[in-house]
Amino acid sequence: EPEVTQTPSHQVTQMGQEVILRCVPISNHLYFYWYRQILGQKVEFLVSFYNNEISEKSEIFDDQFSVERPDGSNFTLKIRSTKLEDSAMYFCASSDYRQVGNQPQHFGDGTRLSIL
């Protein structure tokens, strides 16, 4: 069964450094998402992406965050200047072009980001 893949599985970064989290969505999916989950807390929506542009973003997704689809397969999340509170598990998800019906978002295994 096709799956969403994320790299790296764990990233340790000094505060203030830039970090790029990478995702390869399921190949025939056109809608892409980033979520984060701070340890012990709920999964939170960050941003959705469709047709090479951001379609919606949450209040968490401030100017320090950006997303990009640099080629036909990768989808990246960049944090420009990391803060301690950015430490979390970051999940990439994708969904099928059909937005009606039971089209779930499929999640990758996540990248655990630790800011020191």
Add this chain to the structure above:
Amino acid sequence: GQNIDQPTEMTATEGAIVQINCTYQTSGFNGLFWYQQHAGEAPTFLSYNVLDGLEEKGRFSSFLSRSKGYSYLLLKELQMKDSASYLCAVRDISGGYNKLIFGAGTRLAVHP
């Protein structure tokens, strides 16, 4: 505003049946999903409801009442591997596109 409530923890016995409830208040409701999440792993899709009623999928069933803002996930013939967090998530289209708004999850512990 948006609010999704589910119990924090539940325990059950292997072989039994457990029902996990979820109540929600959202502005752009377009379906409710249940995901399973084992510790340190990704949420995995279990079920989806957009119309009122019961959806059955093997050992798992999910129910939705839109007028009451209520759903439940029913797990039958519990197995030890069902010990996990169960996340209720509402698809919200109030921003024009769809995003998932998650509840805090219900940690289910299955005992022998």
